[in-house]
Amino acid sequence: MRVVLLGPPGAGKGTQAQIIAGQLGVPAISTGDIFRANVSGQTELGMKAKTYMDAGDLVPDEITVAMVRDRLAETDAKGGFLLDGFPRTIAQAEQLRDSLGELGHRLDCVLELVVDEDELVRRLSGRRMLVDGEWVQREDDKPETVRHRLQVYREQTAPLSGFYDSAGLLSRIDAIGAVDEVTQRAIAALEQSAAGRSDGPDAG
Numbered sequence: 001m002r003v004v005l006l007g008p009p010g011a012g013k014g015t016q017a018q019i020i021a022g023q024l025g026v027p028a029i030s031t032g033d034i035f036r037a038n039v040s041g042q043t044e045l046g047m048k049a050k051t052y053m054d055a056g057d058l059v060p061d062e063i064t065v066a067m068v069r070d071r072l073a074e075t076d077a078k079g080g081f082l083l084d085g086f087p088r089t090i091a092q093a094e095q096l097r098d099s100l101g102e103l104g105h106r107l108d109c110v111l112e113l114v115v116d117e118d119e120l121v122r123r124l125s126g127r128r129m130l131v132d133g134e135w136v137q138r139e140d141d142k143p144e145t146v147r148h149r150l151q152v153y154r155e156q157t158a159p160l161s162g163f164y165d166s167a168g169l170l171s172r173i174d175a176i177g178a179v180d181e182v183t184q185r186a187i188a189a190l191e192q193s194a195a196g197r198s199d200g201p202d203a204g
């Protein structure tokens with residue numbers, strides 16, 4: 001299956017991506033994780049991305065799209081994938097559709113995790129990561145940057161919801177609740193979309 005996980009920062013995409021991808025038997029590909037690994041490895045890509053990330057801005061499309069195209073060309077992604085954090089702009093979504101199209105593939109489903117903004121701010125400001133045995137706050141989880149990331153989401157990423165709805169690919173799920181409850185809703189939505197496809201006029 002080829003799945004995109006959509007949702008604002010703090011919606012729990014990373015957590016759900018790991019679990020759902022495990023159940024589907026496909027790799028979870030997180031652009032945020034790939035960027036962070038490049039930042040800590042001080043690669044050229046990491047240096048380019050860092051300023052944007054620390055400010056809570058999107059890394060420019062040409063950098064991100066090339067990186068994802070390379071990642072999707074790796075062997076483990078040939079039979080399917082779950083993308084977390086990509087696409088984040090309409091231009092990225094169009095590029096993804098076109099590169100999949102060139103290979104004769106298309107997305108099967110886009111799952112949007114829905115959480116209201118008050119809850120997002122609460123989650124993000126309390127979030128810590130374990131780095132070398134210490135709990136640290138991500139640079140972009142500082143309160144001012146969180147507000148900016150949510151604004152970037154509203155302006156640049158939220159329109160993808162309509163884009164994928166028009167393509168008949170969107171399932172929106174309530175992402176408030178226990179982790180396993182949200183996973184169950186996500187899996188149910190994926191099953192429903194798979195059933196919808198095999199019943200549909202394009203079946204076969």
Ligand code: ADP
Nearest residue numbers: 009010031032052053057058059064085086088
């Ligand atoms: P979150 O979903 O919590 O905002 P991510 O880990 O997905 O965090 O992303 C962190 C940062 O990495 C983003 O704020 C952005 O700077 C950069 N980034 C990740 N994915 C993309 C993307 N598809 N396009 C542009 N920038 C991205």
